Amino acid sequence: MTSFFDGLLHFRRGAWEMLASVLIAAGVFMLMQPFALVLYSWSFLVTLLGTVMFIIVSHFPE
């Protein structure tokens, strides 16, 4: 866990990619969950954020 935050601080690719993947996954879950309409409404923004982040951070050094 500490190495994960360490990676975020030092702009390492692995940790940031993980974070972006989690955001994308959360966005997809929010899009399709049957529990709350408000989650569905905000899902797109979360996925978009995760996707844009992924594109940017995949250019960080390993």
Added chain:
Amino acid sequence: MLHSPVERVAEATPHAIAKRFRGLSDRSLAWLFVAPSIVLLLAVNIFPLIWTIRLSFTNFRVNRPNAEVEFVGLKNYISILSDKDIWLTMQATAHFLIWTLVLQVLIGFSLAYLINKKFRGNDLWTTIIVLPMMLSPAVVGNFWTFLYQPQIGLFNYAVGFLTGADPSSFSMIGDVSLAPWAIVIVDTWMWTPFVMLICLAGLRSIPDSIYEAAECDRASKWRQFWTITIPLVLPFLMLAVLFRGIENFKMFDLVVQLTGGGPGSITELTSINLKREAFEKWRTGYASAYAVILFVTVFGLASIYVKALNKVKQR
């Protein structure tokens, strides 16, 4: 990233020798080779994509070419993301997605595990199992409606034969409670071999020596399964799950032919819903915003997929 050997050779080649290679330089040849593909993809994918994004902010309708096109800002996005019917469509997609993935992973992995026991003739049977995967989903889906007919359908007959139920008492694609399962069954039938093939590759990539070492440590078979087999197959399984997930998120052909989204809109998956908006109601601007939402979702999932792909490649 490592340079390929030819690059290293090219870098190491003295200039005088390099000059002897007449014709195009590597650099211009590389561009000449890559450019046509990129240009085609830009023309057929990226240009339309930009067009879609532009349209998604308007109220344009294809069937009213003379109506004035207005810029409506984020209105389309807001109305889609607060539309309960589209939310229900997403849930129908989720039901389809989750159950097909669960069933395909369970059956696919079990089959791969059994095939990996290397019984005689396993190649032949693997080839037979794989056949449904390569066939046209639309044509096969259409034929499944015949198998699903009450009374005369082979599926209903088989269910009746096995459970004693009356084959004409239920209709897989006509009953609201059964239709979501009808599409899950056909998709599972069709795509289990996909998961199976990838799992099989994962199982075969595990060197025997690991099991031999575990055997020396007197680890039980059960323990070996959970501490060696599963973790080592997991990256492969992830690959299969992500790919099938993306494919089934945008599922269209098979389900359109099977149920057409019905009865009612109980099996109306996202793509079918989008097709209604775009090509039946002709709300082009609105459908474009819808399409952009799907694009971004798939693009996000695809980037995770490529990450998983590279992980497997390194093995």
Added chain:
Amino acid sequence: MSYSVTEPSRRQKWFAGVLVVLYALITILPLVWIIATSFKTPSDAIAYPPKTFFTPTVEGYVNVFTTRTRLTEEQLQAVGEPQTWYDRLVRKDGLVISGPSRFAERFTNSVIIGFGSTILCIVLGTAAAYAFSRFKVPLKDDLMFFILSTRMMPPIAVAIPIFLMFRSLGLSDTHAGMILLYTAVNLSLSVWLLKGFIDEIPIEYEEAALIDGYTRFQAFYKVVLPQAATGIASTAIFCLIFAWNEYAFAVLLTSGNAQTAPPFIPTIIGVSGQDWPAVAAGATLFLVPVMVFTILLRKHLLRGITFGAVRK
């Protein structure tokens, strides 16, 4: 045979074999049923209980290629005796053949568009894959991801702007338009797969050729291409199968002239309602080539479905 801890026991093998064979038999049943139905008469096809044994007939195949009309007794007499074997076959039911159906046309469209797009795909794909495999292309990883991502896009979402674009370019419902579209759809597969195959060809062959005075292009043409022949062939079959099976674009962007078989087959109807033997006959003619290709491809199947990432 030496004892090995990883070799399954005979009982395990037997048990695994029985389960797998059982699954295979169940999974193949719908396909067998399609082929069987295509040789049934319409009444055999909808019999209850479903008929396993029946007298085969080619009526379904005659029906899929023709359109027929029902005539009254007097009209039938006016038409005269049936001339050919297929005339005689439909005359049993009081029908006469009134002309060919659209099936042959749609099937030909599938062949033209399938092969056209495959050839283009292979030409463009081989060149791009070679460049990605051997040269230092700027932004290589990004380009490769971009190429792959084009395949992931939902066809219905892509179809909206393509529909508009084709309409303004006059490409809607034309062979050229569909070939171009399918080439773009399959190009990602072709580039990724071929890159994998070319990566596997030892670089030394080209180096030797270069030292012998070949230009880079000659080395590509005379050394790499022959080496990659198997890879190119299996990639081509994959592209062909995907173009052959494609439905979403075909149903949205074509209606007549360039319509392929998948959107057409489900619309086959007989004189009274859906003619299942004819649908099955059309489906059989359409699916059997793919089954044959799948069997030929079985060694490369895994590569094809994972874009060359998993090689066994």
